[in-house]
Amino acid sequence: MQDKARILQLAQHIFPTEARNYAKSRGWEPVAVKGRLWVFRHSNKQRLRQLIIPKDQEDDAYAEAIFEVIQRIADDEKRSPLSVASDLLMPNSDILRFRVTGEDAMTGTLLLEDAYSLFEGAKRAILSAACSVVNKTAHHLRMSRSEAEEMLKACKLGQTEYGSFVAKIACPLDAVETDIPLFDNDTPFVRKATTLLASACCMIVESIENDTVEPLMKKNSQSPIITSNLCDALIRMHGTRDKRKIGLDITWASNPSIPIPDVPNRVVFKSEYFRIIDQIGKSLRPKNEADYPQELLGTVETLNGDVGEDGRRSGEVILSLLLPDEGAVRAKVMLGAEEYADAVKAHEKGRSYIMVKGVLYRDIRIAYIKDIECFKLVDPGHPQ
Structure with missing residues (x-):
């Protein structure tokens, strides 16, 4: 009942000509104009269907008539009536x-x-x-x-x-x-x-x-x-x-x-x-894309390292890289103790930038960076 009320509300705002144009574009055939009504038919192997579209949006029964049109189109296209109604409101x-x-x-x-x-x-x-x-x-x-x-x-x-x-x-x-x-x-x-x-x-x-x-x-x-x-x-x-x-x-x-x-x-x-x-x-992708180290700007998202025998932490860090025309790309990197300490500082400061230089590889879930040449904090006033 809630769906019907919503569809009736939308139906009142659907222009008659747009309902007509949609029907024609989907293979419904105009068969008659009866007074202030357009009549279309659509035949398939199972049955013959009709659409009756009123020309006058201000009629009291307009929304109910368009609701019936929406129901029949939805049935023919095997879609939800609400989807059809919302699409009819954006005909172009x-x-x-x-x-x-x-x-x-x-x-x-x-x-x-x-x-x-x-x-x-x-x-x-x-x-x-x-x-x-x-x-x-x-x-x-x-x-x-x-x-x-x-x-x-x-x-x-x-x-x-x-x-x-x-x-x-x-x-x-x-x-x-x-x-x-x-x-x-x-x-x-x-x-x-x-x-x-x-x-x-x-x-x-x-x-x-x-x-x-x-x-x-x-x-x-x-x-x-x-x-x-x-x-x-x-x-x-x-x-x-x-x-x-x-x-x-x-x-x-x-x-x-x-x-x-x-x-x-x-x-x-x-x-x-x-x-x-x-x-x-x-x-x-170009074959040489991942063959050379790049300077990559990003932030530290997750610290997953372990404490070693020397009492210092090192290991996996998840970065959010800011790549041109790609936005944020998640990437995994393995860091030694010194670089990991810088990653901890960046994470603790909250959204501080880091710069990592290495070879970026893509995978289905997450990218990863290998052959690290440099990993350092970037001055917040000069993120580039």
């Missing part, structure tokens, strides 16, 4: 739902750190796809193209949904204006980006399920669609729980002048796929 946006399913997400909640990783991964997936629209490459060293940033700034965050935890992101089709010759048709930049994202995700899953990862990588090397950046984003979304699935559901904008793309709008990454996704991502 492609709606991306990055969905976490697992025992810990059934109540619509996640650990704060896991939720942050989901949203950060979703952001990076969008940026990766947007950059790939303009520059087809297997690895984007920087994801700071103006078109990608402009698209990201226009994206809006929606509410999560029951039975899972969902990062719902609305991508307005008119978010990016460009005069680049690449865009020589009427397909908006944003639609190109969301279509590329859907295609790349489907290609990854299909190659894993069909055991065709190697042929896909050869094909991808000639015309890159899948990037290391996307793989990193998916791994980040997966978080720390081994039995968790990540799904991507897309509701395409119902703009009548922009056709629905011929790509699947739903894909699921099972938990066991992420080890392979990590391998794919590593294969797409």
Whole structure:
């Protein structure tokens, strides 16, 4: 009953023309105009369905009529009525739902750190796809193209949904204006980006399920669609729980002048796929990326060392590295007693910066730094 009340509330704000445009874009056929009503039909193997959409939003019975329209669309698309209603309120946006399913997400909640990783991964997936629209490459060293940033700034965050935890992101089709010759048709930049994202995700899953990862990588090397950046984003979304699935559901904008793309709008990454996704991502990175030491700035998050025979503590430290265009990346490092003492000082001071020089390696859960040449506290007034 609460859901119905909420849907009726939303239904009152859905424009008649937007309900009509959505129906047409999903294959419902207009069959008649009866007075102040539009009538559509949709046939499948089981039954013939009808939609009756009133033209006058101010009618007392409008919300109930649109509620019935929403119910029938939801039944046809095997989605929740509440999801359909909320999508009808954003008709000019492609709606991306990055969905976490697992025992810990059934109540619509996640650990704060896991939720942050989901949203950060979703952001990076969008940026990766947007950059790939303009520059087809297997690895984007920087994801700071103006078109990608402009698209990201226009994206809006929606509410999560029951039975899972969902990062719902609305991508307005008119978010990016460009005069680049690449865009020589009427397909908006944003639609190109969301279509590329859907295609790349489907290609990854299909190659894993069909055991065709190697042929896909050869094909991808000639015309890159899948990037290391996307793989990193998916791994980040997966978080720390081994039995968790990540799904991507897309509701395409119902703009009548922009056709629905011929790509699947739903894909699921099972938990066991992420080890392979990590391998794919590593294969797409430049081969010499980890071959040389780098100066890395960060903070000390966790001290896991042990006291030795000399009474001094040394061992594992978890850092949060601040990498350009990547934000915070967790990394493990093994420190001797002197460097460990500096790590303790940084941790005790609270968010003090450290600088470590070494070779950074990536892994599916956490990065790690080897061949340490330098580890020291950084003057708080000069973090660079």
